[in-house]
Amino acid sequence: MGNQKWAHQIVLVTFVSLISVGTVKADNTNDHSVDPAVAVPVVTADQKPAWQVSIVAGGISHHLTTEYEPPDGYTEQHRVLGLEIAQAGPGWVFSAQAFHFNDSHDESSNLAAGAFGYRGVLSYQFFMYGGVSAGYIETSYYSGAIALPLLELGWWRISVQGTYLPKLPEADSGLALQFKFKVLEW
Secondary structure, eight states, rough: OHHHHHHHHHHHHHHHHHTTTTTOOOTOOOEEEEETTTTEEOOOOOOSSSEEEEEEEEEEEEEOOOTTOOTTTOOOEEEEEEEEEOOSEEEEEEEEEEEEEEEESEEEEEEEEEEEEEEOGGGGEEEEEEEEEEEEEOOHHHHHEEEEEEEEEEEEEEEEEEEEOOOOOBBBOOOEEEEEEEEEEO
């Protein structure tokens, strides 16, 4: 139970930190002023949004090793529900994710992480993101710090984010995908 309280504190600190650094720009084209009374970016009609919120929902995985596979096999389709707050626009961006999911042993799990990477805009509203995520994960087979590479491909408001899961103590390596939908920009 102590680990769960620790994970919840990390989520809270991560989100508060992201909100308080609202003046950090994704690139030089976003020239946002900050209202000192509320310390969040003020976006005028001629400016692009500085932040975005996405819902993380659903995921799949494929295990590359099977040393720790449970007798009834791995769960490869995952219930995932979470939230991501990220800088909007192309360029170097920061983000934070927190979500609840069922792990590969079909047990309740949590993840809170921050990420830094580069988002490039492609043709026809497609975009691509590559970065590194670091945070705290709590599963039935591993609880502790984790760092993961991230690769995301999206169109309009919909995207698929993938990662390589390294082999950990009592955990096999694998690949995982999760689905995101952007719901808000400001």
